[in-house]
Amino acid sequence: MLNAQNKPYDFICLGGINNTYAFVTRHQIIYEIKFKPSSYIFGNQPPFTEFAFEFVMDVAENPLPKLPPPDTSLPATIASIFNDFFVSQETVVVYVCENADGRANSRNRKFNQWFEQSEQKGLSFVKLDYRFGADTEFFFTSLIMRVDNPRMAEIITSFQKLSVDYNQTEK
Template identity: 35%
Template sequence: MLDDSSIKNYYDFEFQDGNDKSYFFETKNGYFYQIKFKESSYLFSPIKTISPNSFEFVVDLVYPQGNSKVILDSVIPSTVAAIFKDFFKSNGLGTVVYIIDSSDSRQSARKRKFDSWVELFKGDDFFKVDAEIIDLEKNKIYSSLIIKTDNPNFNEIIKYFGSLSSTYSK
């Protein structure tokens, strides 16, 4: 777990507020990433007290673009963990959903990577629940919900998220 008192072991990042709450960082190998928390009130629209604080987590490799081979970088996981902690510091009662890209059939690898990132910051402060949706072509679509354990709507959010995977799985 990422400890705030430990020696800094993550890339410096910059926050930009806007339609998306975005964080940017550059790796030692010259890769430039954007981490977005996209406002996604539609995800929990039936729960009016929650929907304004709902976000979708997105990781974008901004540079280089294309199909270049990304070099494994052990500092990225702790950087993402530090970004999550910073995000929740400003959006404490927010909920974050990660819908894992399945367009290239590498969703299982993405899920494993995301799971390992969450373990770096989760501790007792955060709760993660996973769901799978099977689409019409029988592909698995993974998603995860991350929520602070002290969220007053914790049980209602978890229950609703679980119902989404049941409803949309074919």
């Protein structure tokens, strides 16, 4: 049962080249969710190129003097935005845990928690997790698509090949 604290925030679709969505939290933090066209992900292999996007979540404005606090409405909001964005059943989204500040493990764990919570809300997505790189320098990625994606097997095979090729070049 949803209460006021885990009800999704209202969001707006700003559109644009990065398919940007925005919302404001109860702490007045402004988030931007972007689905950046990313044809390079699959090595420019048609037919995947026009349906490939990278998921990016940015804090656009934080009036607090610290990092944003945990917010139980974020998972529901992100799930609502995913539902809105995934109109085409062929859409594929890749999430890469950025690690410039050494917080990739934390981001990966948080994203997985959000996704698990959104699955409980009835979303029909498949998420496959990959780890790119060597033992000491690596990054987490998640491949997300609708369960009814007609090219699911091809996409998974292509992304697994990309993962293997990347890991071999890093050795």
